[in-house]
Amino acid sequence: MTALDLRDRAAPPSAAPASSRPGPAALLLRAAAALSRGLFIAVPVMLVSTFITFMLGGLTEQDPASVVLGDSATPADVQRMREAFGLDRPLLLRYVTWLWNALHGDLGASWFTKIPVAQSIAERLPVSLSVAAGALLIAVVLGGVFGTLAAVRQGGLLDRTVTVVTSVLATVPGFVAAVALITVFALIVPVLPAGGWAPPSAGLGTWASFLLLPSLALSLDAAADVARQLRTGLAGTLHENYIVGARMRGLPGRRVVLVHALRNGAGPAVAVLGMHVPRLIGGAVITETVFALPGIGELTKSAALSGDVPVVQGALLVTIAVVLVSSAIVNVLLVKLRPAARREL
Amino acid sequence: MKAITDALRTRAGAVAAIVLAAVLVLAVTGPFLAPYDALKNSADILQPPSAQHWFGTDYLGRDVLSRVLAGAPASVFTAFEAVAIGLVIGVVPGITSVYLGRAYEWITLRIMDGLIALPFLIFAIAVAALLGNAVHQAMVAVGILLAPSFYRITRAAALSHAGAQYVTAAQLFGASTWRVLRTHVWPKIVPTLVVTTANATASALLIVSSLTFLGIGVVPPEPTWGGIVAGDLGYLAQRPYGPVFPSLFIMATVGALNLLADAIRDAGGDRGRARTLMRGARRVRLT
Amino acid sequence: MSASPDFATAVRPSAGDGAGREPLLSVRGLRVSVADGTEVVHGVDLGVPRGSAAGLVGESGSGKTLTCRAVLGLLPAGVQVTGGQIAFDGAELTALPDAERARLRGTGIAAVFQDPASYLNPSITVGEQLAEVLRVKVGLGRRAARERAVELLHAMGLRRPEHVYTQYPFELSGGMLQRVLLAMAISADPELLIADEATTALDVTVQAEVLELLSELRRDRGLTLIVVSHDLAVVAQTCDTVHVFRDGAVVESGPTRRVLRAPRHPYTRQLIDAHERFGIDRVREQRRSPR
Numbered sequence A: 001m002t003a004l005d006l007r008d009r010a011a012p013p014s015a016a017p018a019s020s021r022p023g024p025a026a027l028l029l030r031a032a033a034a035l036s037r038g039l040f041i042a043v044p045v046m047l048v049s050t051f052i053t054f055m056l057g058g059l060t061e062q063d064p065a066s067v068v069l070g071d072s073a074t075p076a077d078v079q080r081m082r083e084a085f086g087l088d089r090p091l092l093l094r095y096v097t098w099l100w101n102a103l104h105g106d107l108g109a110s111w112f113t114k115i116p117v118a119q120s121i122a123e124r125l126p127v128s129l130s131v132a133a134g135a136l137l138i139a140v141v142l143g144g145v146f147g148t149l150a151a152v153r154q155g156g157l158l159d160r161t162v163t164v165v166t167s168v169l170a171t172v173p174g175f176v177a178a179v180a181l182i183t184v185f186a187l188i189v190p191v192l193p194a195g196g197w198a199p200p201s202a203g204l205g206t207w208a209s210f211l212l213l214p215s216l217a218l219s220l221d222a223a224a225d226v227a228r229q230l231r232t233g234l235a236g237t238l239h240e241n242y243i244v245g246a247r248m249r250g251l252p253g254r255r256v257v258l259v260h261a262l263r264n265g266a267g268p269a270v271a272v273l274g275m276h277v278p279r280l281i282g283g284a285v286i287t288e289t290v291f292a293l294p295g296i297g298e299l300t301k302s303a304a305l306s307g308d309v310p311v312v313q314g315a316l317l318v319t320i321a322v323v324l325v326s327s328a329i330v331n332v333l334l335v336k337l338r339p340a341a342r343r344e345l
Numbered sequence B: 001m002k003a004i005t006d007a008l009r010t011r012a013g014a015v016a017a018i019v020l021a022a023v024l025v026l027a028v029t030g031p032f033l034a035p036y037d038a039l040k041n042s043a044d045i046l047q048p049p050s051a052q053h054w055f056g057t058d059y060l061g062r063d064v065l066s067r068v069l070a071g072a073p074a075s076v077f078t079a080f081e082a083v084a085i086g087l088v089i090g091v092v093p094g095i096t097s098v099y100l101g102r103a104y105e106w107i108t109l110r111i112m113d114g115l116i117a118l119p120f121l122i123f124a125i126a127v128a129a130l131l132g133n134a135v136h137q138a139m140v141a142v143g144i145l146l147a148p149s150f151y152r153i154t155r156a157a158a159l160s161h162a163g164a165q166y167v168t169a170a171q172l173f174g175a176s177t178w179r180v181l182r183t184h185v186w187p188k189i190v191p192t193l194v195v196t197t198a199n200a201t202a203s204a205l206l207i208v209s210s211l212t213f214l215g216i217g218v219v220p221p222e223p224t225w226g227g228i229v230a231g232d233l234g235y236l237a238q239r240p241y242g243p244v245f246p247s248l249f250i251m252a253t254v255g256a257l258n259l260l261a262d263a264i265r266d267a268g269g270d271r272g273r274a275r276t277l278m279r280g281a282r283r284v285r286l287t
Numbered sequence C: 001m002s003a004s005p006d007f008a009t010a011v012r013p014s015a016g017d018g019a020g021r022e023p024l025l026s027v028r029g030l031r032v033s034v035a036d037g038t039e040v041v042h043g044v045d046l047g048v049p050r051g052s053a054a055g056l057v058g059e060s061g062s063g064k065t066l067t068c069r070a071v072l073g074l075l076p077a078g079v080q081v082t083g084g085q086i087a088f089d090g091a092e093l094t095a096l097p098d099a100e101r102a103r104l105r106g107t108g109i110a111a112v113f114q115d116p117a118s119y120l121n122p123s124i125t126v127g128e129q130l131a132e133v134l135r136v137k138v139g140l141g142r143r144a145a146r147e148r149a150v151e152l153l154h155a156m157g158l159r160r161p162e163h164v165y166t167q168y169p170f171e172l173s174g175g176m177l178q179r180v181l182l183a184m185a186i187s188a189d190p191e192l193l194i195a196d197e198a199t200t201a202l203d204v205t206v207q208a209e210v211l212e213l214l215s216e217l218r219r220d221r222g223l224t225l226i227v228v229s230h231d232l233a234v235v236a237q238t239c240d241t242v243h244v245f246r247d248g249a250v251v252e253s254g255p256t257r258r259v260l261r262a263p264r265h266p267y268t269r270q271l272i273d274a275h276e277r278f279g280i281d282r283v284r285e286q287r288r289s290p291r
Helices: A024-059 A066-073 A077-085 A091-101 A115-151 A155-169 A174-186 A204-237 A240-247 A252-265 A267-282 A285-292 A296-304 A309-337 B004-011 B011-033 B064-096 B102-117 B120-128 B135-160 B165-172 B177-212 B226-233 B244-267 B275-281 C062-071 C098-105 C126-138 C142-153 C161-165 C174-186 C204-221 C232-238 C254-262 C267-279 C281-287
Strands: C025-033 C039-048 C053-057 C081-086 C109-112 C191-197 C226-228 C241-246 C249-253
Touching: A024 A309, A024 B102, A024 B120, A066 A077, A077 B226, A091 A155, A091 A309, A115 A155, A115 A267, A115 A285, A115 A309, A155 A204, A174 B177, A174 B226, A174 B244, A204 A285, A240 A252, A240 B275, A240 C098, A240 C267, A252 C039, A267 A309, A267 B120, A267 C081, A285 A296, A285 B120, A296 A309, A296 B120, A296 C025, A296 C142, A309 B102, A309 B135, A309 C142, A309 C232, B004 B102, B004 B135, B004 B244, B011 B064, B011 C126, B064 B177, B064 B226, B064 B244, B102 B135, B120 B135, B135 B177, B165 B177, B165 C191, B177 B226, B177 B244, B226 B244, B275 C174, B275 C254, C025 C062, C039 C062, C039 C241, C039 C249, C053 C232, C062 C081, C062 C109, C062 C191, C062 C226, C098 C109, C098 C126, C109 C174, C126 C142, C126 C161, C126 C174, C142 C161, C142 C174, C161 C191, C191 C204, C204 C226, C204 C241, C226 C232, C226 C241, C232 C254, C232 C267, C241 C254, C241 C267, C249 C267, C254 C281
Parallel strands: C053 C226, C053 C241, C109 C191, C191 C226
Antiparallel strands: C025 C039, C025 C081, C241 C249
8 A cells, every 4th residue: 555645835734732631630629619609509409308307397287296106195295205305496597497407417316216327327228329339330231222222223123112111110119120030030930139239348249139120220211211211213314324334334233333333322321310219210210219228218118117307307318419410410521522512612 | 192092993992991990990999899808807818819819818817908998999099199199299380480571480300300310219218218108298299299280391391382463463462461372372281291100100000009018108007009019028028929910900090090091192192202201201110 | 216218328438448467446336225215326437546546526415425425425314226247456345244345444444524513523633633543443552643633734734733733623623633534544544435425515725735635645655536526527636537427327437538528428517517617717718808
């Protein structure tokens, strides 16, 4: 192959292109700025939602006396307990005190067990987060693979199957999915445990075996949405001229789809995934119940059912905070990934 | 209205409407159609489906078909109740936020943002449990949490039509805000609202069944679809197909509602990626 | 459906034209049909000798672009080759598996089309897309690909090639983008370059520059060219032979100068007449002798 003759122009080019785009350090700074902006906007939202949460405790007829002493509580007991817990002070004052303490890591103590709420949450948060992370991963993989395949083979059997399956999955309640998975993988074909939890310290394999089914159950809804949005987005992109252009240059099909088409067609799918992140964190209570996982959702539910107000308030606060932070992160990532948004950077 | 009738003419819309009509009939007449008393225990426990017991019997010997039919009103109407509450709480601020001044708009926006930030299911559980474990409290909680979707949709619709020239013309003619709202803006919002309501009802049904599964909002031993599944859990080994029956009813209803919503939306001419994305936002779904 | 009446009277170059060697590209009896069965290309014959420049002229819809797409193997969905042969460098293309044809693209046959911006990925810089081709088709490493990409951009006549490397497609003009696409097209050293209405969407001055660039590439590299245009002037300027398309068939072929000076087919005559009537030479004449 003969090399291309270079024209002798006035100014020969330099060896490597001088960068007129910001370097990695500047990009990181920009991302951090966007993140802080997102978090800042979340402050009023945080205030409103935490206030509603706190009001819940204020509205309830539950009081520490009956929770702790049960039916044998006399009115005098009730009054005494209320004073002891500071419940006779005005609502707004209690809210501010509570919030202030919370920012310092003090979420009060359970009316029942006297265990500090923050401690219970700290024990249980990793469980919920690992299930949520697992679900996110599975949703990305399943949704990504099937969405891409369905788009590439538009109109084919796989495409139609994916459409039907994702529509059906949208009608399945969470507990049905969980129960179905247990029935199949723990009863009929007993390969995985039907519930319970082991921390990673007990061995990664064991930890994974307890994590798999709950994550899968939690992920199905998100996976279906991602698959559907990806299929639609990609299907449109694959008809664009620049895909023809890429093929014209002789690039192999896989590369064309994965690098060129996905980059531009994955926008809606990523957006919808972002919308599911709060639900993965905040909505896992069913999964935790069915699989008997010691997570924060299960904690909140038990506390609510037994009337243990501080635990409910504290757990909800932490959940809201985690949801808001993860939403902010997802939004920043979204902006970075969306090519149209890039032009505004 | 035209969009709805158009949708009913499509195959998908017709199928959805028929299924929903069947579910409604069941919801009203279910307890009367039940062949056996849903609460009556018997000695024939954990029987598979047979000619006498189409869905078999549960761990207390109760006929499952009867329980599912008896549970229909509780499951279906409570979902309606929640949606109705959400609709009122969401639509009124949604439309009025466009017309009643900046401060009002800002306040409603922040409140709705705060509600959206609440982790849905766990919050519904907390509210229902703490405020007295009864059905109506639970439905109020669900309704409040559904309200932001209604708010956003009606607000978006009202915003897009508020600037329309015929509205300005009407105002120039001296029509009061109320009249403008009622005559011009409201009819344009109705189709979108119907779609959102259908989707919201589907979500509400899913949430209600999840709540009843957890034992919240139930009055035992009245059966509910979610509650039946919960009861079956302990006997999964003997009767692994048990949860299928009530689940199918839930899924069929939810599927029909979503199908109907899609049919109406497509018949209304709403196209485009933005709408598809909004659909995901309207369906407040959780586990 | 109706067979073009001109097809029967199509005029072909006599056996004496062209070198005695095997042509680089030889299309024989090519037929292309769309999804519902309608035939849109009715038996096209085309021979392109190595190192020559062949022009395809005709109105929109005459089948010139579809013929090129068939050669490339990139027909739109539902459109298929339903007859004939396409031989490139001795190999029969229609008999090759898809992967082989994909391999040939870029290294054997390359193309640039109209509207260069739409053929580039809007969210990747043009330099990266060029470097990508160099990495995948030529096998260069990252750094080498980047350097070579800048060299190529410079060779295509782009000033400040390092800066252009970092630009996104929407930041460049049509002329610059077409140069970028040309750089991509020749980066893997193809033997045949198809330029399909490559200059149609460009300003006239830029058009002249790009055509000049094509001629240079042909001279310096021995690149074989196929230039497709509805504009006779473009073809007249750059091509040795011209093939006139009409309604999905070739009605006349031959050396450019002969065809333009003494067209044998009525349709060709029409084309030339129209060009002369509305061409710039005519306007200049009219200006010189006011009536």
